[in-house]
Amino acid sequence: MSKIDIVLGTFFGDEGKGKVIDYLATKADVTVRCSGGNNAGHTIQVNGKKYAFHLAPSGILTPGTLAVIGNGVVIDPRVLIEELEVLKNDGYSIDNLRISDKASVIMPYHIEMDKMLEAQRAPGDKIGTTARGIGPCYCDKYERCAIRMEDLIGDTFEEKVRKNVKNKNIIFKANGWDEVDAEAIIAEYQPLGAYLKKYVCDTINLLHDCLEKDMSMLCEGAQATLLDIDFGSYPFVTSSSPSVGGVCTGTGLSAHDIGEVYGVLKAYSSRVGEGPYITEQNNEIGDTIRELGHEYGATTKRPRRCGWLDLVALNYAVKVNGITGLAINHLDTIGKLPRFKLCVAYDYNGERTTNYSTNAKFQETCKPIYEEFEGDFEIGDAKSFEQLPEKAKVYLNRIEELTGVPVKFIGTGAGREELIVR
Ligand code: IMO
Ligand code: MG
DSSP, X not given: OOOEEEEEESSSSOSOHHHHHHHHHTTOSEXXXXXXXXXXXXXXXXXXXXXXESSSXXXXXXXXXXXXXXTTBEEOHHHHHHHHHHHHHXXXXXXXXXXXXXXXXXXXXXXXXXXXXXXXXXXGGOOOOOSSSHHHHHHHHHHTOOOBHXXXXXXXXXXXXXXXXXXXXXXXXXXTOOOOOHHHHHHHHHHHHHHHGGGEEOHHHHHHHHHHTTOOEEEEOOSOGGGOTTTSSTTSSOSXXXXXHHHHHHHOOOGGGEEEEEEEEESEEEEOSSSOOTTBOOSHHHHHHHHHHTOBOTTTOOBOEEEEEEHHHHHHHHHHHTOOEEEEEOHHHHTTSSXXXXXXXXXXXXXXXXXXXXXXXXHHHOEEEEEEEEOOOOOTTOOSSTTSOHHHHHHHHHHHHHHOOOEEEEEOSSSTTOEEEO
């Protein structure tokens, strides 16, 4: 029996999970998405061409590797089909795709609801969602009125759409928002269901069969721990469980089936959207990091807020997820600064603490306590940890020391091959 290795984000997303996933996916027999939807974005460069995936699991690029979209994912069929068409046009077979019959479908009224709710929030209360309908789709799932993939391809679709649209339109009307048309939605979505039908199956049993056959499996996380609906900085979070628990609920695999848990971070940090961010550098330093690291959203193109790496938050992610190995990206970027900082503790009302809390008052009150490091180093063509510049090693060693977790992957540049594996 094999186990499933997992790649997760440790901060607010955009840690460069795709780089590690891309490396591990080429070695895996099965790659799985378990939560979130097309609010995620990761870019893979293959044969000089860039692919920006929001829904398709990375394994789809490797012939013979199963690419599974698990039951915990919310699927916008228009977006998924667009991604598949790009791949097909470039000569990729997509026969290795499998979609859970239990995954929820993002409908046009979810996207409208997302936009309406965000528009109604007062300036200080805005979440800064990706406006992809993620939150409202998960709301329907928990309200037990979601349209699942099995509905989209089956004969329950029309009735469910009409019922949902009737209810949503009452809300839209009361809020002066444009109503949606059930019949137009049915006419547009039924062909999408027909397109996807042959990929839809019971992925829960499929994944267990794969484990039994000792196939190597990789779960590619989307979003990140501090965006988790339970463990993140609520309400400035996404509506799913991007931390380790979401792997079990989003695939049907059990806790016993989990192998390595890789936590991805950057040598600095970033956040897109609203919400507290203790080590944010809302100043020239943050601007410099943004430009050096090209910190603009893959999904929404928004400029990302940037700051120093926060080990208090990282250790929280290590605890919550049981992280067994760290993947640190943008080591080359931090080396371009003459000096840089690492947050090792917080000052909370005059007391030093290393316990993280997402409590709003705590977040507001805490002041970061930093250690400083020397930058101005170049990675050059270092292919191993040993070949890294001394100053870079000092930084990585300190992170290992304060987390107790080994650094297994080091991102040394934007290119696919610029990754040191330890
Ligand atoms: P990847 O997988 C960064 C953020 C949004 C917003 C909040 C809620 O690329 O790391 P949502 O549309 O999910 O309801 O928005 O969550 N967010 C992300 N930020 N990377 C992501 O994914 C994100 N997915 C959601 O910016 O603040
Ligand atoms: Mg992103």
